Amino acid sequence: MKVSTNWLRDFVTLAPPITRIADRLTLAGLEVKKVDQIDDLQDTVFEIEITSNRPDWLSHVGVAREISAVEALSLKMPLLDIEAGRTPPAGWKIHIKDAEACPYYTGVLIEGITETRTPEFMVQRLLACGVRSVNLIVDITNYVLLEYGQPLHAFDADLIQGREIQVRKAKPGERLLAINDATIELNPNDLVIADSDYAIALAGVMGGKKTEISDRTRNVFLESAFFDPGRVRRASRNHQLSTDSSYRFERRVDPETVDHGRQRALSLIKQYAKPGRISSPVKAGEKPILRVKQVHIREEEIRDVLGCDIKPNQVASILTKLGCEVKQHAPGSWKVGVPSFRADLERPVDLVEEIARIYGYDAIPETLPARAPVSLTENPRLKLERRLRNLLSGVGLHEAVTFSLISDRGLDEKVDLASAVRIVNPLHHGLHWMRPTLVTGLLDAVQKNVNAGADSVPLFEIANVYSAGEAQKHPREERMLGIMLYGKRAAPNWIDHSREASLFDVKGIVETILGGASEGGWKLQKIHKSYLTPSTAREFVVGAERLAFLGAVSPEVCARWDLKGSAYYAEISLDKVAGKAGNVVKKFREWPRYPAVARDLSLTVKDEVPCEALIKEICELGGGLIRSVSLFDLFRGKRIPAGYKNLAFRMVYQSLERTLVSEEVQKLHDRIADTLVRKYQAAFQQ
């Protein structure tokens, strides 16, 4: 809202410099965003921003009252014409048919307007506040709205049918041509002002074209009312119509200014429009009253909340300046009458805030809490996450943050999204789903990078996945680590050549992470994921728990992200891994003191023989003398017949008790080789 400082001077003295007053208001919670000097109008304008609890600041009187409180000055209120007319308007009736939406409605009939020119001071003040002059009557309603915060509406009385005002819900199918020339399709929740025939205004929001004030208007029906904030807000939102009027009604206007605002308007109309006759007001309903009219506050409460003492006379004077009626109840104890425009003051703590605000937050001392820290526990999963972030960023992966809300792109609605959480009111692009996997977010990130020319995109993300769970239960959230490798494994340099990332790079990372959580190893099982190539998809099972899965992203899914290369993906449940690893403190293990002997073994076996089976077999045959078996080469092609593969292992022989002699190792090694050849029809070269 724009506030004219010339206008404010009607009510309160403004000691220069004006920017100092702006700063003081800001530091009292009435934020002055901008101070503009308008040379043409010889005025300085404050652009203020109010908080939703202070609709009383949406007027010059309200702002002036705040200045009087922070500057400890007195407030001069404008003169009101206490109801000019004595006779009620002949034959006019007001019916409130929805008292909840409109508890109080008043109107007055003004007949025989002779002047239509708006006085210059009013044009200028309206202009300073960003309001264009229309005609005298409309200008006066706008003027009162900006001065008192009471929205008024003026109808051309001759165009109201049946001398009747109905405040009612809109009828099905009813329409209103509004003064902005738009046709409003009313719905039955809208509150309208109607004459005997049709709606003539959307209550509190906008008037209708039919009864609009024009230069030819001689007789005016002036409305001043209290409309329910929620109803006005809904109407304003539903019809996407926000007006100065709806803005104030939806924040709650002061019920007392329904009368005061009308009276202020009448005194201006009398002075400038020179009407022939003004009726006495017609009123319907009753002014809403505050839920809490008086609040009791004690000195200790102020001290306990703020942590400092504020002098009793200062307490009383601050509250009085803010419009409260303060009565000392006992020493250090007050009964505070709340003014009608402060529905937000209901409890002692609300008053404490008012006192602190005006006293100045900056004047309250700074202290530190007396008690020592209360907890030293660290959540084990968060600890794990910290360790993994260091690990993964250390081995060349970049952490990504992608959106939890996704579309169904790349996912199977019947499989992946079957138990996903669905959003009723998505923002756009069909972002309907709370994601059940991190894969699509990471694919988005890969695509972005590939389009930007990256040839190596190693990413990870730590975030939740969501599932609806059972009916009536709270949806489930599980913390996941997603790993996505695409393109080159690393940028090439002048010593090392680069190679393409492989699924086994992903698997190696998963194994490293699970290593700490599964002492006894894990089982690899085939798994089906709609977005992974079936032959490559595996899950890691420890005990009964599925800790992780991995696979190559299927070519079809890659194509949907325009990816020409292969993408490899793994997802690890950090909730489960942390549950397994817990906070175990690792124990030191002695290593064998006797020398180790390494021997290589190269085997050609059928393609379907799994590597894991061979390693397991080797270890068993080693009878405790094999310390490690590692695969160092895998070869297919040329010298190897189709349907076979060649695997090269390095075995380290070592005893815990003695030094192994060369012949003994050779004997054992030969025996293992023989057995493997027999069992797996393996051919071997050494």
Place this chain on the structure above:
Amino acid sequence: MIEIIRRIESEAQEALARAETGEALQSLRVAFLGKKGKFQDLFKDFGAVPADQRKAIGAELNRVKDWLEQAIATAQARLENKGTDAQFDGTLPGVVPQTGSIHVLQQTIDEITSIYGRMGFEVVEGPEIETEFHNFTALNIPLNHPSRDAFDTFYTTQGHLLRSQTSTVQVRVMQSRKPPLRVVAPGRVYRPDTVDASHSFMFHQIEGLMVDDKVTFSDLKGVLHLFLRELFGSAIKLRFRPHFFPFTEPSVEVDIQWGKGWLEVLGAGSVDPNVFEAVGYDKSRVRGFAFGLGVERIAMLRHGITDIRHFYENDIRFLRQFA
């Protein structure tokens, strides 16, 4: 015999000093250590040494022979290196280890939670899919409040919502624990805002809460000041500006001086008694304060990032900068 050994040693020293080519070294080796070299002769003579002197002379003979072998090897290496000096280019780039990065939002969260950690605040978390009770009702947000509208909050088909603020975690922590409490809760929050340079429908907040029998607004000021000095440097100037939040009373926004103006960095206040009531605390016996801040906003300020969308696009050119 000792004298002969010593003489041969000094002869070898002189010869070594003169040998400046590979060939010279090679003939030196042959002359002293070869099959017909001087040491071979000495070993032959060793047979005639009386038994009581064999040990001492043997040791001396071995010492000098070992020394000479070592000295020739060292000289050889030195000569070889002379040749490669020209080839070695120290300006070739080092092979930089391939490292990745932790997302700048996470680094910001880590930094903030670690500052509070040093003040005794424990990091806690809560669900992102929430109930109306935790997101609104318990936080003293009235039933007809605009923020409950579908314009401002995402709702699920099952009647839950996506939390629009991390203040929900306050409620959950108080429901499950007794005071005293000191917690910070980082996490994702959601609001149906159209994405532009300063808005996103998903962003991150950190909520803080302290509850005890005596906690005052002064304590809140002290803690926030300490925090902001640690985060932005001890020269930072700040101001406490009254504001409105339904779940705190009194409420405050904290601005820091930034260039010529002031910038809002966080919202805070004393916990509203209605919130204590909603979680089942005795509101006459506990007091507390809460604060909340936007992680993106802090990260943008600190790193000079001007478009919020950078955070979620994950362009490696962006991510790498904060490695």
